[in-house]
Amino acid sequence: DAKTTQPNSMESNEEEPVxxxxxxxxxxxxxxxxxxxxxxxxxxxxxxxxxxxxxNNRMASLAIAEDRKSSTxxxxxxxxxxxxxxxxxxxxxxxxxxxxxxxxxxxxxxxTVHP
Amino acid sequence: xxxxxxTPKFRVLKTGQSMTLLCxxxxxxxxxxxxxxxxxxxxxLIHYSVGEGTTAKGEVPDGYNVSRLKKQNFLxxxxxxxxxxxxxxxxxxxxxxxxxxxxxxxxxxxx
Numbered sequence: 738d739a740k741t742t743q744p745n746s747m748e749s750n751e752e753e754p755v756x757x758x759x760x761x762x763x764x765x766x767x768x769x770x771x772x773x774x775x776x777x778x779x780x781x782x783x784x785x786x787x788x789x790x791x792x793n794n795r796m797a798s799l800a801i802a803e804d805r806k807s808s809t810x811x812x813x814x815x816x817x818x819x820x821x822x823x824x825x826x827x828x829x830x831x832x833x834x835x836x837x838x839x840x841x842x843x844x845x846x847x848x849t850v851h852p
Numbered sequence: 853x854x855x856x857x858x859t860p861k862f863r864v865l866k867t868g869q870s871m872t873l874l875c876x877x878x879x880x881x882x883x884x885x886x887x888x889x890x891x892x893x894x895x896x897l898i899h900y901s902v903g904e905g906t907t908a909k910g911e912v913p914d915g916y917n918v919s920r921l922k923k924q925n926f927l928x929x930x931x932x933x934x935x936x937x938x939x940x941x942x943x944x945x946x947x948x949x950x951x952x953x954x955x956x957x958x959x960x961x962x963x
Contacts, residue, residue, distance in 0.1 A: 779957070780954035
């Protein structure tokens with residue numbers, strides 16, 4: 738799996754926007770960029786994913802650099818419930834075999850949201 | 853939609869006992885997966901399925917069996933539980949290239 742690099746931790750205040758960066762300089766042309774988050778004692782939660790274009794959904798936005806070597810997860814208005822560990826993961830969209838289901842969570846970014 | 857549900861939420865087994873974990877999804881996803889998560893180890897793929905009637909081995913399949921008789925259900929079986937199988941088990945489902953939706957987890961302790 739191609740490697741991703743994220744800051745260990747970030748802090749934000751409630752109701753402010755949060756920009757979580759991810760570097761993936763060895764991304765291949767067919768790799769999708771996925772973001773998940775996980776709260777303590779809970780299962781991972783899918784946040785968003787994209788390939789080349791910026792993506793928006795009800796939870797967040799994903800901004801992908803033109804060269805695809807980096808991306809940014811944007812939480813438009815952080816809430817206390819957004820405090821979690823955020824993982825940026827690359828996945829081959831059409832690959833088969835074990836590599837498809839494999840979900841390698843790196844260190845992730847611990848997001849702290851202050852009231 | 854309930855999303856992905858798992859039964860049971862907690863279980864304690866004695867070494868050598870057997871049990872089945874049930875995963876159900878109502879999103880009509882083709883793909884389903886079983887993972888285990890141990891402290892400091894991240895998620896490890898046990899088995900997965902790319903459609904009804906199909907299963908395949910993941911990274912750590914030994915000691916587990918699975919079945920996908922119906923599209924919406926994916927069962928994980930432990931035939932003879934061992935203390936090394938103490939873990940939190942997560943089921944997930946997805947479409948081909950979409951994000952994975954996870955269940956709430958089953959916390960299993962084998963004594």
